[in-house]
Amino acid sequence: MKIKLDAIRACLDGAIPGTIATCSPDGTPNMAYLSQVQYVDAGHVALSYQFFNTTRRNILANPHARVAVIDPETGAHYRLSLQYLRTEQEGPLFEKMKAKLAGIASHTGMAGVFRLLGADIYRVLDIERVPGETLPPPPPRAHLLAALRASAEQLCLCTDLDSLLAQTLTCLEIHFDVHHAMVLMLDAPNARLYTVASRGYTQSGVGSEIALGDGVIGVAAREGTPIRIGHFAAEYSYTLAIRDNLQRSGLAPQLETEIPLPGLPGSRSQLAVPIRAGQRVLGILYVESPQDLRFGYDDEDALVSLAGGLGAAIQLLQHAPVDAAERSASASPAAKPGPAPEAGPVLEVRHYAENDSIFLDGRYLIKGVAGAILWALLNDFAASGRTAFSNRELRLDPRIRLPDISDNLEARLILLGRRLVEHQAPIRIDKTGRGCFELRIERPLALLHTPHGV
Amino acid sequence: MTQALSPLLDEDQARFICGGVSISAAACRGAGLPSMARATGCRVAADKRSITILLSATASAGLIDDVRRNGAIAVVFSLPADHRTLQFKGGDARVVPLEPGDEALAERYVDAFAGGLAPLGYPTQVIRSVLACRADDLTAINFTPSAGFLQTPGPDAGNALRSGA
Numbered sequence: 001m002k003i004k005l006d007a008i009r010a011c012l013d014g015a016i017p018g019t020i021a022t023c024s025p026d027g028t029p030n031m032a033y034l035s036q037v038q039y040v041d042a043g044h045v046a047l048s049y050q051f052f053n054t055t056r057r058n059i060l061a062n063p064h065a066r067v068a069v070i071d072p073e074t075g076a077h078y079r080l081s082l083q084y085l086r087t088e089q090e091g092p093l094f095e096k097m098k099a100k101l102a103g104i105a106s107h108t109g110m111a112g113v114f115r116l117l118g119a120d121i122y123r124v125l126d127i128e129r130v131p132g133e134t135l136p137p138p139p140p141r142a143h144l145l146a147a148l149r150a151s152a153e154q155l156c157l158c159t160d161l162d163s164l165l166a167q168t169l170t171c172l173e174i175h176f177d178v179h180h181a182m183v184l185m186l187d188a189p190n191a192r193l194y195t196v197a198s199r200g201y202t203q204s205g206v207g208s209e210i211a212l213g214d215g216v217i218g219v220a221a222r223e224g225t226p227i228r229i230g231h232f233a234a235e236y237s238y239t240l241a242i243r244d245n246l247q248r249s250g251l252a253p254q255l256e257t258e259i260p261l262p263g264l265p266g267s268r269s270q271l272a273v274p275i276r277a278g279q280r281v282l283g284i285l286y287v288e289s290p291q292d293l294r295f296g297y298d299d300e301d302a303l304v305s306l307a308g309g310l311g312a313a314i315q316l317l318q319h320a321p322v323d324a325a326e327r328s329a330s331a332s333p334a335a336k337p338g339p340a341p342e343a344g345p346v347l348e349v350r351h352y353a354e355n356d357s358i359f360l361d362g363r364y365l366i367k368g369v370a371g372a373i374l375w376a377l378l379n380d381f382a383a384s385g386r387t388a389f390s391n392r393e394l395r396l397d398p399r400i401r402l403p404d405i406s407d408n409l410e411a412r413l414i415l416l417g418r419r420l421v422e423h424q425a426p427i428r429i430d431k432t433g434r435g436c437f438e439l440r441i442e443r444p445l446a447l448l449h450t451p452h453g454v
Numbered sequence: 455m456t457q458a459l460s461p462l463l464d465e466d467q468a469r470f471i472c473g474g475v476s477i478s479a480a481a482c483r484g485a486g487l488p489s490m491a492r493a494t495g496c497r498v499a500a501d502k503r504s505i506t507i508l509l510s511a512t513a514s515a516g517l518i519d520d521v522r523r524n525g526a527i528a529v530v531f532s533l534p535a536d537h538r539t540l541q542f543k544g545g546d547a548r549v550v551p552l553e554p555g556d557e558a559l560a561e562r563y564v565d566a567f568a569g570g571l572a573p574l575g576y577p578t579q580v581i582r583s584v585l586a587c588r589a590d591d592l593t594a595i596n597f598t599p600s601a602g603f604l605q606t607p608g609p610d611a612g613n614a615l616r617s618g619a
Contacts, residue, residue, distance in 0.1 A: 021528075022480075025485055029481050029482045030543075062485045064487045068490055070584055074580070075584045081487050125487075132510070132513055
């Protein structure tokens, strides 16, 4: 194959619909429009199977097809000679195409008409450049390899999860020209993702949650595959996902324990990339843009690589040796009583055992593992005046009930710390070294506990 | 017998396929790889019994070759604004000489097609360059539509058009 499939991926994002020619066994040609040509790997593409039509009948009888695609920026016109191999009706590729098709359908007024029945996998036998005029390609928005290298160099220098996440979002802004991004961590046993860092939204949304399988982010996490949409698709949007979440959650709505997901009101392009440690999905790196077709295959490649580095770094930091400070904090847990609380009105801290939610003076702060952590810290403080804590002891603390042995406790602490800051609470947790932190209380506290079923 | 029947194309369909629609043609050689090409204009005979599409000979070399061998052709016409799509097939396709005015017809077609795409946000300069065809490279294929199909996405897609009654 003289022309590499990798080199013409820009033609496959559907900006200009492709066409497919097939031929019946009796030699009658057929021509049809394609909603989607999906790059699978250097030697395969997948076409969306949406209707049982002549194209479908033909390729089942005669597997040879030709597809024409056009580069939306230069007008370069290519014909792919294909051989049909098989159809996938579930799994990562199917979900990727289903999400993309939802965007295309909604953009072209075909929502409700286009429905993915299968991903037809074809071997690419040859790619031919159709003779004709072309326009010069526009200059690239960012040199993605250079952006990746600069980011990798900067992420290497981060010594804790908090700075690693912040630096990732900064790199996306500076090097990739991506201004709306968030990182969510996976809570696998509860099948939910929680936002731990974000950039470019009016509300940070840290602590907001999304169910596995909901929207671009939830599907990417469930399938362990990048999901990329080039147009707004209602069924993958967050406003809807949030509403569904609310309806599904058994929590009494009067508790108002939902933190809204950060989201771009006019979001058109979305890309969610799994952050992995080996085979395990740790979370999702998500970017979005108000422009249509903002993220292409090359952006997806770059972000998958960036997320690869991020996953490895998260894993390394989680298993990094602890600081001397943590060892001393763990060795003598009650040895360092903190300063006496500042004077001021009493802060009412209410804990609901049902979901470990915490309310400060009646305002919702946090729930779940981070809520349980805060409740344990405050109880220790009330009992003994203790303010110095270590991650390691928290991981073993039976009151906290981490959902998974591999759960990223540091991410929970970042989430808790951010929520306290955003809440302007008179309670703070300050990092004092790797794997250890200090509780800072600025007002007298009244701890109120509501057990299950009350 | 065909001549005794009324033409497959009705007035509205003839107007539609001669308008600013996307036109693509397919042909094939036995059960091998099909050939395909984009057309750059269309005209319908006054009696509506035959369709002629204009193409770049260079960009359509494979298609022209297949048409010359067996005359089988399929041509699909689609309006991007509402996705209305029709396909016509014929078994008697042949390369025919250009008629006076075909060059101007191709130019008008590109204007109409690109003009319809601009409000939809499509890159019209790109479309113009895809359809650009030197005058000396323009060629024509004529065929009698023997079957027609509605291909607008939706429940009726694939339905055969009323054949002459």
